[in-house]
Amino acid sequence: MAKALAKKAATGKKKKPVILITNDDGITAPGIKALVEAVKDLGKVVVVAPDKPQSGMGHAITIGHPLRLHPVHLFDGVEAWQCSGTPVDCVKLAVDKILKGKPDLCLSGVNHGANHSINVIYSGTMSAALEAAIESIPSIGFSLLDYSIEADFTGAQKYARLLVEQILGKNIDKHLCLNVNIPSAPAELLKGIKICRQAYAKYEEEFAERKDPHGKKYYWLTGEFVNFDKGKDTDVWALKNNYVSVVPVQFDLTHYILKEKLEKFINTK
Amino acid sequence: MAKALAKKAATGKKKKPVILITNDDGITAPGIKALVEAVKDLGKVVVVAPDKPQSGMGHAITIGHPLRLHPVHLFDGVEAWQCSGTPVDCVKLAVDKILKGKPDLCLSGVNHGANHSINVIYSGTMSAALEAAIESIPSIGFSLLDYSIEADFTGAQKYARLLVEQILGKNIDKHLCLNVNIPSAPAELLKGIKICRQAYAKYEEEFAERKDPHGKKYYWLTGEFVNFDKGKDTDVWALKNNYVSVVPVQFDLTHYILKEKLEKFINTK
Numbered sequence: 001m002a003k004a005l006a007k008k009a010a011t012g013k014k015k016k017p018v019i020l021i022t023n024d025d026g027i028t029a030p031g032i033k034a035l036v037e038a039v040k041d042l043g044k045v046v047v048v049a050p051d052k053p054q055s056g057m058g059h060a061i062t063i064g065h066p067l068r069l070h071p072v073h074l075f076d077g078v079e080a081w082q083c084s085g086t087p088v089d090c091v092k093l094a095v096d097k098i099l100k101g102k103p104d105l106c107l108s109g110v111n112h113g114a115n116h117s118i119n120v121i122y123s124g125t126m127s128a129a130l131e132a133a134i135e136s137i138p139s140i141g142f143s144l145l146d147y148s149i150e151a152d153f154t155g156a157q158k159y160a161r162l163l164v165e166q167i168l169g170k171n172i173d174k175h176l177c178l179n180v181n182i183p184s185a186p187a188e189l190l191k192g193i194k195i196c197r198q199a200y201a202k203y204e205e206e207f208a209e210r211k212d213p214h215g216k217k218y219y220w221l222t223g224e225f226v227n228f229d230k231g232k233d234t235d236v237w238a239l240k241n242n243y244v245s246v247v248p249v250q251f252d253l254t255h256y257i258l259k260e261k262l263e264k265f266i267n268t269k
Numbered sequence: 270m271a272k273a274l275a276k277k278a279a280t281g282k283k284k285k286p287v288i289l290i291t292n293d294d295g296i297t298a299p300g301i302k303a304l305v306e307a308v309k310d311l312g313k314v315v316v317v318a319p320d321k322p323q324s325g326m327g328h329a330i331t332i333g334h335p336l337r338l339h340p341v342h343l344f345d346g347v348e349a350w351q352c353s354g355t356p357v358d359c360v361k362l363a364v365d366k367i368l369k370g371k372p373d374l375c376l377s378g379v380n381h382g383a384n385h386s387i388n389v390i391y392s393g394t395m396s397a398a399l400e401a402a403i404e405s406i407p408s409i410g411f412s413l414l415d416y417s418i419e420a421d422f423t424g425a426q427k428y429a430r431l432l433v434e435q436i437l438g439k440n441i442d443k444h445l446c447l448n449v450n451i452p453s454a455p456a457e458l459l460k461g462i463k464i465c466r467q468a469y470a471k472y473e474e475e476f477a478e479r480k481d482p483h484g485k486k487y488y489w490l491t492g493e494f495v496n497f498d499k500g501k502d503t504d505v506w507a508l509k510n511n512y513v514s515v516v517p518v519q520f521d522l523t524h525y526i527l528k529e530k531l532e533k534f535i536n537t538k
Contacts, residue, residue: 058357059327059390066487067476088327088391092474093488118403120522121328122357134387134471166535173527193537197523202403205361207336218335219362246535248527253389254466255519258442262517266435268462 017043017104017168020094024054024087024124031110034153036075038160047080048094057124060086087128106132109142110156116181116235117201126179133177134251146184155187159244177249183239194243199234201227286312286373286437291359293323293393296351300379303422305344307429316349317363326393329355356397374437375401378411379425385450385504386470395448402446403520415453424456428513448516452508463512468503470496
């Protein structure tokens with residue numbers, strides 16, 4: 001009895017929230033290390049991230065072949081696993097096989113490169129976050145507007161911490177998913193956070209056509225970023241004006257306005 | 270002058286609309302053949318589809334390596350190309366390098382297996398359709414609730430044709446994207462079309478844990494489909510009741526309700 005009470009007293013102190021961290025640049029990318037360092041004293045952090053870069057993987061999952069998980073020692077005092085799958089696979093496997101339950105929060109990133117506007121759809125970083133939200137785990141994806149491996153994550157770290165502190169343990173929507181982009185500017189020049197909508201801005205793609213040494217054609221995806229959206233309430237506008245953009249993201253893709261129109265327009269027989 | 274007029278008269282007859290067809294099961298899948306057959310007299314059909322199955326690829330794009338395109342003769346009297354990339358890559362490459370412009374309509378499928386409810390997010394079939402819609406090309410993705418390679422596509426063909434006839438050439442939203450699922454039932458038992466919203470229904474995942482011949486663990490994605498959504502206006506309800514479900518899909522993922530809440534909740538400095 002005394003033992004049981006002692007145990008209760010010991011476990012009675014407030015349990016640390018569990019924070020799952022993943023990314024799409026791979027577990028060795030500087031961005032995920034920066035994110036772990038920024039928040040690791042705010043909860044029990046567990047990292048489960050791809051063993052190789054997975055940029056542009058969107059919401060891909062691995063169906064046709066098996067997945068591997070290996071423990072790694074890459075972060076001081078933090079449990080970490082590398083996974084052979086996509087960012088979405090990492091979230092699914094972490095919940096089912098590593099945490100054996102839902103974490104209190106899932107963070108993804110910090111991505112090396114922007115994921116604003118339409119890019120949210122192609123982004124492995126944001127798909128991992130959205131997967132968590134689908135699973136009723138509040139989530140935030142972070143992306144820095146700097147592709148470089150030597151990018152300065154100071155601003156990203158400051159705002160990641162600020163947001164996590166405000167959301168962790170709050171009774172906020174369990175399907176919360178935030179797409180956070182941070183301008184590539186010294187932390188002291190950032191003007192704060194703007195809650196935004198997703199801009200209609202996207203890459204106008206062109207493929208570079210080349211010939212291989214055997215004379216056969218191949219194509220490289222390339223393109224120019226174009227903003228078609230003149231609104232001042234968008235993520236692209238906020239970032240251009242040195243604000244950290246925060247777009248809440250949903251996974252109900254139903255176009256309700258078009259739904260109403262179609263109900264009148266389509267002959268259903 | 271006479272020559273110019275004669276030319277005008279010749280080209281003056283109504284130009285056939287161009288229909289781009291792709292899928293995610295690969296160009297040799299019976300489902301894409303069924304779709305081509307169903308609509309090929311309604312316009313000039315061009316097929317650009319993956320050279321291998323790409324199920325579950327979501328909105329993945331190929332960034333890190335080059336893409337290949339090869340002409341193939343698989344469909345009677347229809348231009349067709351196989352592509353080494355994802356379904357989204359196929360749409361991008363078709364527009365830029367094959368059609369050299371936007372088709373009037375993009376069709377994707379018929380997928381072997383359901384893409385209703387949350388599956389729209391993981392589906393290569395629907396991501397190809399959504400990519401077209403982002404590019405201002407109206408699109409429809411078709412999926413049959415039968416994974417089998419010998420599936421009966423008669424019902425899918427009937428409703429694909431019915432929808433294409435109603436949409437092609439109409440002045441409908443250029444970003445139109447429809448997620449169409451067809452029950453696995455004889456065509457004569459289908460009750461018609463229901464315009465629906467996306468159900469909150471999803472796979473509750475579990476990974477099967479196995480050991481390879483060297484004693485090392487690996488995991489296979491598996492899971493059970495659960496409908497958490499009791500609405501009678503959802504795609505899952507419609508399909509269960511033998512209707513063809515049509516969900517209009519949007520690519521603005523902004524969660525506007527949550528955006529308003531966050532504007533009050535988040536300290537932005």
